[in-house]
Amino acid sequence: MARRGEHSREEIRQMALDAAETIVAREGYPGLSTRKVAAAIRYTVGTLYLVFENLDDLTLQVNARTLDALYEWLRARQDKGNDPEQAILALANAYAAYAEAETPRWSMLFEYAVQENAQPEWYLHKLGRVFGLVEAALAPLSADALETQRIARVLWASVHGICLLKIRQRLTLAGNQDAEAMTRMLISHFLCGLRQGQGQKFSPPNPVQ
């Protein structure tokens, strides 16, 4: 038993988050449990509930850390050149590389949180910060900030979809078709349409059927 007052609440919090990250890295999100975290930091479950609301809360905090790490990872790999396509491609490849390097943490961002409870404001802010990088890279291609945001979301959702496919296939089939080539195809094709269709606005929508 840890001696009383040996660690501050904040210290316990950080220790628990560290331990949770280790467990997730080793066993994935399903392997995360309060008892394991408690044992890892040499406290008991009861103590965890003084520091976190519940396991969902702890999970959210781990995800928040992941978002911070992802943000820094992407920032460190930004292409500062003048070509927007290169910049976006670099960002997409960095994103895919993070998913590859930190698969369990990255997966947990999406495996959790599908509940009906809205994420708190501060969490959405961290998310927005990541999206902001994409918007910044896309900004040179569009004057309208709102349009840039929409485009960024479409493009990033697509990049994310490709990453998902990549990770899934790495787990199931060994036939690892090149995700980087897929991303490159997506972005070059997508930007082609973007450059051509400056006049063609997508808001308000132009119904198809």
Added chain:
Amino acid sequence: MARRGEHSREEIRQMALDAAETIVAREGYPGLSTRKVAAAIRYTVGTLYLVFENLDDLTLQVNARTLDALYEWLRARQDKGNDPEQAILALANAYAAYAEAETPRWSMLFEYAVQENAQPEWYLHKLGRVFGLVEAALAPLSADALETQRIARVLWASVHGICLLKIRQRLTLAGNQDAEAMTRMLISHFLCGLRQGQGQKFSPPNPVQ
């Protein structure tokens, strides 16, 4: 207790799958449990294990049903016209509509199965059948069948990413930005690049950095 011989193994199997679908529709994948399924069909857990290997197996069977339902759903909404872009757009919208209409079932396709165990052959076949619809719609745009397959995967991964974003936002923020417009943007932009870049091949890859 159900009387012995009242239902054949296959009948029990179907009853269990029906019950599981109902539970998932009501409570989502996390709400699915062997005990609930057993109670719903008025048998006990032990019987379930005579019919299914374990809960993972049952889950896979439910997903297989969902894939079949999705395939039929998409087929029923195919655009038989001559314009490939229209056909793909119709398919994408149908996919998004299914995700919307059957969110828990659809989500379960991806929430499960991230394990390291490969999906069985027959399951991958059902998956391939769905992908085949996309490839068929794209076929007029490319002579090379392999290239068509690659393009279909990129495009569909992207459509899926947008669907994910849509469903997530429906669950978190009420600010439901139009997913249909996003899909339309993706497809029209993507196909622009496809039409232009016939000469530009993506295999073998042309490294970027």
Added chain:
DNA sequence: GAGCAAATTGAACAGCGTTCAGTTAGCTTT
């Protein structure tokens, strides 16, 4: 040294997946 309050514990509860010895029910054989 007594008393207090905060920190920490761990047993308890309900639920989970999974197993398997034991019971039951229908059919066959005598």
Added chain:
DNA sequence: AAAGCTAACTGAACGCTGTTCAATTTGCTC
């Protein structure tokens, strides 16, 4: 009809889970 057999079915048990909270321990103050 009775006995025996076998497949169907049960449900208690095991070890795990998240969560709660009365009870205990600890360091500090008076």
